Amino acid sequence: MSAPALSAALTGIGVGRGSAVAPVAFVRPAPPVPAAEVAVEGDTARLEAAFAFVAAALHERAARAEGDLAAVLSATALMAGDTALTAEAVSRVRNGTGPATAVAEAVAGFATMFEAAGGYLAERVTDLHSVRDRVIAHLLGAPEPGLALTERSVVAAEDLSPADTATLDLELVAGIVTELGGPTGHTAIIAGQLGIPCLVRVAGVLDLRPGTTVAIDAAAGTVTVEPDEALVAMLEERAARDTAIAGDTAPGGTSDGRPVPLLANIGTPADIDRAIAAHAEGVGLFRTEVLFLEATEPPTVDDQATVYADAVARLGERKLVVRTLDAGADKPLAFATQPDEENPALGVRGYRLARTLPDLVDTQLAALGSTATPGTWVMAPMVATPAEARDFASRARAAGATTVGVMIEVPAAALRAESILREVDFVSLGTNDLAQYTMATDRLRGELADLLDPWQPAVLELVAATARAGRALDKPVGVCGESAADPVMALVLVGMGVTSLSMSPGSLAAVRFALRSHSSARCEEIAAAALAQDDAAAARAAALALTSTAFREGLGL
Known part of the structure; x- marks a missing residue:
């Protein structure tokens, strides 16, 4: 798919009514699983240690987080420490499958079960994939998925797990845009809690070039590529009105x-x-x-x-x-x-x-x-x-x-x-x-x-x-x-x-x-x-x- 043209508007589902204008930055993807990987001596111990490491790291992040982010990080940490998931991956390694491949296959099986169950468990598939990616990165000695921001940016991703969110410098997050997810999913809830402008279900956002300036408007449900001065001025004017409105502190009525x-x-x-x-x-x-x-x-x-x-x-x-x-x-x-x-x-x-x-x-x-x-x-x-x-x-x-x-x-x-x-x-x-x-x-x-x-x-x-x-x-x-x-x-x-x-x-x-x-x-x-x-x-x-x-x-x- 070709990149959107200048001033093109992508559409999605907005969370709240916030807006932002900033360059887009993409969450670092997970490292690929090596092809034709086979198990060697010591892989079961390395695999168990990798799951334990990821679980401990997520528990530590949960302890530093607040509110809904802390809750879902804690639940994701428990998922990483789930003995059934680890045992399934270890069993595959003992049968000759390479450790990273074993993790990917074990998680795929659990994800299928979660999706079939529906409801809250289906919502946890993103978190399950986050555990997978972090365990595989640890096994391969690669950087874990995430993003180190150096300037105020709109963060874009296929989907954003709580663990991904916890690695971000929120002072530099101007907004969040995902290609998947829904208005009541974890990304939307956490963005609402933190007051970050957010859009989900935005098809085409992953085709943008890193650093491309975008204007996101949650109220309108749009992501405008290379916005013109008129749109930027409109969003700034609305933000100023919102600030003025926020000055009313009287009881609701x-x-x-x-x-x-x-x-x-x-x-x-x-x-x-x-x-x-x-x-x-x-x-x-x-x-x-x-x-x-x-x-x-x-x-x-x-x-x-x-x-x-x-x-x-x-x-x-x-x-x-x-x-x-x-x-x-x-x-x-x-x-x-x-x-x-x-x-x-x-x-x-x-x-x-x-x-x-x-x-x-x-x-x-x-x-x-x-x-x-x-x-x-x-x-x-x-x-x-x-x-x-x-x-x-x-x-x-x-x-x-x-x-x-x-x-x-x-x-x-x-x-x-x-x-x-x-x-x-x-x-x-x-x-x-x-x-x-x-x-x-x-x-x-x-x-x-x-x-x-x-x-x-x-x-x-x-x-x-x-x-x-x-x-x-x-x-x-x-x-x-x-x-x-x-x-x-x-x-x-x-x-x-x-x-x-x-x-x-x-x-x-x-x-x-x-x-x-x-x-x-x-x-x-x-x-x-x-x-x-x-x-x-x-x-x-x-x-x-x-x-x-x-x-x-x-x-x-």
Whole structure:
């Protein structure tokens, strides 16, 4: 394929609304596996040492990272230390296969199994390949995949694993562009957490020459090669407007005074500092997986309580919504091996762990109960029925939690939201998983990203049904999926009756501006217009058409 012409625009899926203009730099690829490689004496020991080296290096990087990046690095380190993967590669070496070839073949087999399983395991294939590349590089004495930046650059890659991200000097990363991936994959989530402009699913980006100047615009979903002065000026002007908008630090709310708390999604207590700096009013989603993914044994009550107390202390009087462990057979824990499942995405995950590992659930609730304050809310993921909601509420309240809720991310729960809300104090919509389960579409399948669009009418209907249930019972209904980060979608959600919005800290300013630019009545009109459409693009267009001119001009929409 020939390189794009000057001023050509490549298209993809943007994460957030950031932009950047900088030369493009490519992540160093993995070294090739030697042809006709055969095993020699000592290769099994070298192979085992290589896996151990990579696992230790990833654990070290995880210890230096924060939030989602720390979580996925820890999980990748556990993957590198997986005895089954090492044993498979060693077995091949003992049968005469060269060590690098053995690693490639063993990983290929595991990747096939992960892809067949779907869900979270399918998302981990990129990380599995990262382990492969690092082990092979160590075996061959070659530099590990990555990129040493010398100037501020747009980083481009086929895909970017957490380990790749951890090697980057983030001060020099102007943006990230990948040819693969999806808007809810690891690269997108980490870029959102770090406030880095990002585009995924950009076909043709790998055909550019290193050093080529590009303008990336996440809001428009474009990568423009050799941008002209007019485009650069437009992006600079929009960035200046965004900076001005970020100066509004008042609590979230509509123009007629309806309060809508704007909260942040975090992965560790350390993320709270970044959220407060972005003027978050609290935390709407504290993912607690990091503590568990880094552990080789179940964390004790005291271990967990220390982490939760740290989060409470950093937030002060601000709200903290903690999601209990969202893991299971599809998010393997070193100390909680589940039986093999044919479809882990539909298996024992989230609160369903109470069926097989009740002590794990009760220990976490005891830790949360011991540190609970009036501003601490506790919720369970993957609840599908009122009975499950009732069981969780009973366990949580017995442990000392005072405000108890559940996630709505299964269509069955959205359809029975009123019955579920009778059992708990609040619910929070996880729109990423809700879209996945509603549209029967794996979040990894970037080519199906249009089906995962939160503007899909079926997804909007389920959100609206949940919000109606909350209004009927006068109970809070929040959204902590990243759809809340879309300023236009935020207006729709509030118009439906959603009472709080939680997102990556970098999205708060634009959403605050969106709400302040519209009344409650106008939000309701915008929501009704979106719900009346038959496809995602029409729903967003109908909503945008009813927004104020000042809003569209302010955000450059």
